Amino acid sequence: MSVRIEIIDRDITTLDVDAIVNAANEQLLPGGGVCGAIHAAAGPGLAVECRSLGGCPTGQARISGGHGLTARHVIHAVGPVWHGGGMDEGGLLAGCYRHCYRLADDAGLS
Structure with a gap:
């Protein structure tokens, strides 16, 4: 798997990306902050699809369509809440990143 990561400073809801x-x-x-902004920009279809995915455990991710976004997909990553480091937060976060890359690769995203 070849991965290209680009860091940009723009509104995530307007990106024309895979x-x-x-x-x-x-x-x-739908939550607050960036998550809420993504759901608001994508429209109600994103929340409907997310409900059909059946949730996602901490340390993993799920992929959905982009719905009203210019992005064709949304990868929903569930990272851990920090509790001081004694609850394998680092391992859960690393697993979350790996799962995101695996989903992107499996979907043929570039």
Whole structure:
């Protein structure tokens, strides 16, 4: 797998890319902040699809369509809440990143 990562400073909801990554909760429900902005820009179809995915455990990710976004997919990544480092937060976060890359690769995203 060849991965190109680009860091940019723009509104994530306007990017014309294969996928954006959303910091999601385990229920994959619309939240606040960036997650809320992504759901608002994508329209109600994103929340409907997310509900059909059945949630996502911490340390993993799920992929959906982009719906009303210019991004063709949204990868919903559920990272851990930091509890001081004694609850394998680092391992869960690393697993979350690996899962995002695997989903992108499996979907043929570039």
